[in-house]
Amino acid sequence: MTGPAIRIAMTPKGARIVHCAVPNAQGLLIGLPAIKVGQALRRLHGICREAQGLAGEMAVAAAMGETIAPDDLNRRIARVHAEARRETGLRLCLDWPALIGEAPQTELARAVIAGDWRGLEASGLAERLLAHAPEALRPIFAGRLAGAPVAPAMHAPEPGAGVAALTCARGRLIHRVVLHKGRVAAYTIDAPTARRFGPDGDAAGLLAQCHGARDAAWVMQAIDPCVEWTMDEAVEAA
Known part of the structure; x- marks a missing residue:
């Protein structure tokens, strides 16, 4: 696998997960x-x-x-x-x-x-x-x-x-x-990271409540994935 396992993008409605491939x-x-x-x-x-x-x-x-x-x-x-x-x-x-x-x-x-x-x-x-x-x-x-x-x-x-x-x-x-x-x-x-970023995890909901990149950074550091992640601060269309 190349590149970050998790990618987060900002949208007008909050942050969202655009890629998640946590290895197992x-x-x-x-x-x-x-x-x-x-x-x-x-x-x-x-x-x-x-x-x-x-x-x-x-x-x-x-x-x-x-x-x-x-x-x-x-x-x-x-x-x-x-x-x-x-x-x-x-x-x-x-x-x-x-x-x-x-x-x-x-x-x-x-x-x-x-x-x-x-x-x-x-x-x-x-x-x-x-x-x-x-x-x-x-x-x-x-x-x-x-x-x-x-x-x-x-x-x-x-x-x-x-x-x-x-x-x-x-x-x-x-x-x-x-x-x-x-x-x-x-x-x-x-594992905790895979569970939190899975379909029933809380990562997507926490990120959706973010109003900007700073909020999303706090959320991601609180979750602290055990894999490499990145955040695109350029706002994407919802």
């Missing part, structure tokens, strides 16, 4: 040995790879009637939580400052990558962002900055099938797998 790695898992699903998912995803990998391992374990040892699960949950916190921290440093007329905080971003949060916490950037955020979007940013528990869950709806869910940086991630003779026969990834 689920088809690449068909036929794969079940024990390799988690590893494959981590390799296929550049963002939230720990969350994707753990969700896959949990779904497979449920389908096989197995559990993940508590100590091992807790270590993986900690990695997913750290990954989500780092992803939000980078958005706060690099993308969200433009919403309030500030430059990207590259030095703070480097510190976040290194695991040092002191500078970002002392900068007051999060507080300034929330103070300027549109009232309707403020709870979305506040929730993202606060961080949600990973809250993993897994179950087997029927023999050979497994479902797993956990909370990653952008929302609830759900994996569903069906196994046959130890290999993946069917796989579905229900």
Whole structure:
């Protein structure tokens, strides 16, 4: 795929989605040995790879009637939580400052990558962002900055099938797998970005209420797609 996965255009009636092709790695898992699903998912995803990998391992374990040892699960949950916190921290440093007329905080971003949060916490950037955020979007940013528990869950709806869910940086991630003779026969990834930009998602409705490119920028940053997106600020005919 070339070009942004999502394109937004302004119209006299608001912003609208003119292109959306969010990639999904689920088809690449068909036929794969079940024990390799988690590893494959981590390799296929550049963002939230720990969350994707753990969700896959949990779904497979449920389908096989197995559990993940508590100590091992807790270590993986900690990695997913750290990954989500780092992803939000980078958005706060690099993308969200433009919403309030500030430059990207590259030095703070480097510190976040290194695991040092002191500078970002002392900068007051999060507080300034929330103070300027549109009232309707403020709870979305506040929730993202606060961080949600990973809250993993897994179950087997029927023999050979497994479902797993956990909370990653952008929302609830759900994996569903069906196994046959130890290999993946069917796989579905229900990811936050694809869900929000899908037919039943809220992205189109939120964008339709925008009165200009600035409003649309706030909405897109609140949703924070995990894929490249662009916005055409030249007003198109409705």
